[in-house]
Amino acid sequence: xxxxxxxxxxxxxxxxxxxxxxxxxxxxxxxNRNNVxxxxxxxxxxxxxxHVSGLTYVLKDIKVINVIENGIDxxxxxxxxxxxxxxxxxxxxxxxxxFYILKKGEGLKLKTEEIEFHVYHPNVDSPHxxxxxxxxxxxxxxxxxxxxxxxxxxxRTVIAENRFFPPVSVLKSPHHGDYVPADNFFLDYYKxxxxxxxxxxxxxxxxxxxxxxxxxxxxxxxxxxxxxxTIKIISDGEHYWTFLKxxxxxxxx
Ligand SMILES: [Zn+2]
Numbered sequence: 001x002x003x004x005x006x007x008x009x010x011x012x013x014x015x016x017x018x019x020x021x022x023x024x025x026x027x028x029x030x031x032n033r034n035n036v037x038x039x040x041x042x043x044x045x046x047x048x049x050x051h052v053s054g055l056t057y058v059l060k061d062i063k064v065i066n067v068i069e070n071g072i073d074x075x076x077x078x079x080x081x082x083x084x085x086x087x088x089x090x091x092x093x094x095x096x097x098x099f100y101i102l103k104k105g106e107g108l109k110l111k112t113e114e115i116e117f118h119v120y121h122p123n124v125d126s127p128h129x130x131x132x133x134x135x136x137x138x139x140x141x142x143x144x145x146x147x148x149x150x151x152x153x154x155x156r157t158v159i160a161e162n163r164f165f166p167p168v169s170v171l172k173s174p175h176h177g178d179y180v181p182a183d184n185f186f187l188d189y190y191k192x193x194x195x196x197x198x199x200x201x202x203x204x205x206x207x208x209x210x211x212x213x214x215x216x217x218x219x220x221x222x223x224x225x226x227x228x229x230t231i232k233i234i235s236d237g238e239h240y241w242t243f244l245k246x247x248x249x250x251x252x253x
Contacts, residue, residue, distance in 0.1 A: 001050030002198045003027050004147055004172060005036075006138065009114050009237075015058065016043045016136055016147050017051040021084060024054025028061045030230075038063040042096075043119055044088070045133040045149035047074035049081035056084045059091035067092040068108060070121050070132050071101035102134060114237070115140050120164065126154040130175060137165040141237025146190060148174035156182040160189040167191040169240065170233065172198065177207025177224070179214065187218055194221040194242070196231050221250070 001019035005027075008014070013036055018024045031039075042064045044052050058064065069092070076082045093099050100108060105123035110116070116139040124131045133149030146168040151159070156174060159165070160182070171192035176199040195215055197207050207224065215222050223231045229245030242250040 001054065001200070002045070002149070002172070002176075003054060004198075005030070007036075008112075008117075009140070010112065012040045012115075013038065014041045014043070014117070014138075015039050015055070017045050017149070018054025018056070018058050020050045021053045021057075021080060023050075024057035024084075027054050028057050031058065031062055036062065038065060040065050041117075041119075042067045042092070043134055043136060044069040044092070045135070045147075046070055046129055047072060047085060048129065048150065049074075049076045049078065049085065051150070052088055053081055053084040056088045056091065059088065059095060064092075064096045066098045066100065067096050068100045068102060068119055068134065070134050071103065072129060072132050074129055104132070118165070122151065122155050122159055122164070124151075124154045124158045126152070128152055128154070131155040135159065137168070140235055143170075143235045143237060143240050144168040145170045145172070146192070147172040150175040152178075153180040153182050156180060156186040160186045163189065165190075169193050171195045171220075173207075173211070175206075176202070176204075177211045178204070179208035179210035183211065183214055187214065187220065192220055194223065196233075197222065197224045197226075199224060199226050201226070 001023050002017040003019040004016040006014040018027050102121040107120035109118045118137045130150040130152045131154045133151050136147040138145045151174045173195045177197035232243040234241050
């Protein structure tokens with residue numbers, strides 16, 4: 001699954017997805033360890049259990065002010081996962097201050113002096129729930145990020161064709177490092193220097209070899225949560241630095 005925690009210079013806390021049931025408990029531990037007592041914006045990119053289940057644990061444990069989701073339900077055939085989704089719906093509507101549903105083509109934009117933060121529901125005609133994932137663009141000074149959730153062939157094509165956001169420094173790779181034909185075009189437009197692939201043990205064989213090969217050919221530095229563990233990126237708005245669990249650090253700039 002995916003879970004991305006962002007702390008802005010003015011201490012706004014943003015959480016994009018919370019992983020699966022197992023991941024959710026780790027996310028809560030992480031937030032507690034880092035003394036995070038409230039989340040300003042919680043984004044549920046889409047209703048698949050490897051993204052939304054963990055958010056339920058966060059909602060149970062930590063004060064959440066705003067929740068943003070795409071409003072599209074998914075009934076997991078796994079009872080535990082579906083139960084967590086129903087709890088997510090209940091808690092996100094009852095225990096928070098504001099609740100937003102972004103429909104296709106709608107976005108939520110925040111701009112302060114220091115950051116630009118834009119959550120967007122791509123206007124894509126696709127039968128796949130993944131293509132309805134909310135994507136997030138974050139810019140701090142010269143450094144920018146695209147968190148591409150699980151968008152697939154159609155989603156990647158549309159947001160690159162429309163040049164919806166400017167090119168970025170760091171890409172949270174779409175859909176756990178799968179490869180789709182649109183990737184070449186998508187990466188040529190967004191031009192990340194670095195990609196983070198959020199992936200665990202899986203039966204689909206992700207990340208796909210074609211995806212890794214393509215990144216290498218385009219000289220995009222790759223970090224993977226299955227290999228490197230939690231990946232931390234710190235930026236001063238001019239540069240950014242990447243820290244891995246084993247203490248290794250990459251200057252990048
Ligand atoms: Zn996923």
